[in-house]
Amino acid sequence: MDINQLRVNALKAVMAGASQKDFANQHGLDASYLSQILNGHRNLGEKAAANLEEKIGLAAGSLVSPARSEVSVPAKPGLSAIEQLKLSLSKVKGFSSEARDRIVAAAEEPDSGPTNFLPASLSGLRPTNDEILIPQYDIRAAMGHGQVPPDYTEVVRNLVVREEILREKGVTYTSAASLAMINGWGQSMEGTINDKDLVIVDKGVRDFVGEGIYVLTWHQELYIKRVMRLDEENYRLISDNQHYENQTARIDDVTIHAKVLFIWNGRKA
Known part of the structure; x- marks a missing residue:
């Protein structure tokens, strides 16, 4: 270390x-x-x-x-x-x-409320060997106009999900510890990710690993966009909603934070 x-x-x-x-x-x-x-x-x-x-x-x-x-x-x-x-x-x-x-x-803090959600404190969590704890962060990533990234991030709740459910959905990830949930915000990815949908992301993916949907910062604003590599110097930032224009971004101006794996409305990214 x-x-x-x-x-x-x-x-x-x-x-x-x-x-x-x-x-x-x-x-x-x-x-x-x-x-x-x-x-x-x-x-x-x-x-x-x-x-x-x-x-x-x-x-x-x-x-x-x-x-x-x-x-x-x-x-x-x-x-x-x-x-x-x-x-x-x-x-x-x-x-x-x-x-x-x-x-x-x-x-x-005791465990209370719906059984599928647990308190933000990790002290009382006891996921079994075939379950994964996924924290939901207080982050809104824009699908449209960019959101300014938050100064700090906090866990607002935790979701415990059976690993076999993710496998059944075809979700693969770098590690269970790299999984997180955030909110999409806006309409530019509508049809794939709707406004305020929760998405599961893999924070272990910090580089472009092929065409897909990523959480990224471009010109100091946070987005969820489908990303395609145009050439050695540029990405194409694609909005799945056809009413929004796609944009070309210099690779050097884009920072990838995570890859979107699954939308919490039953859709695989």
Whole structure:
């Protein structure tokens, strides 16, 4: 594991389950910058790590040299998971008692509501060996005019689905951990993906792997589009709704975030 990933893992341990928004607000951080670090879109260099240590109130070296420092609290025999969490939170500087209480409350949240959806907290989830947990993120990807990508992303709920159902639908993916759900927004893909449809995406696909539907950023706006490669320098961004024009985009101007696998209305992408 490289030093950047070690620093990111150390930062996640310090966050101790807090949302990116709450943690950024608590410590006066830029939420967009924090999101980029946690999602791997920006490296956490030595200078940046040192600045974060100072802002968060960590001991010098906690993030700069995480392999040689103890960021997380060692487990103590006899303590429950909730007690371990409370102990970990007590060691993190800068958290108010209210913030700690919210995190603990989320971890203690009982499973309720429809049986096919589970709380956003992962603590109570127990998918079986033949089931997959798919988080739904609070992200709207435009199918029409672009949406500005969010500064941070949060899980709003989790779906547990039997793996055999995905196989029956012909859905293949890089790994179960790379699966996520987001909302489409707009009419440009109508007929394939309708306005506000949930879609299952594979975050493990970060490059063009053949014609298909992708979640992408173009000119700093987030889209769901069918993508075809025109030549060595250009993609064709295709709208399945014939009332919308297709567009040509320079490959260098497009960032692919995920591939759309399945639309949660019974359609395979």
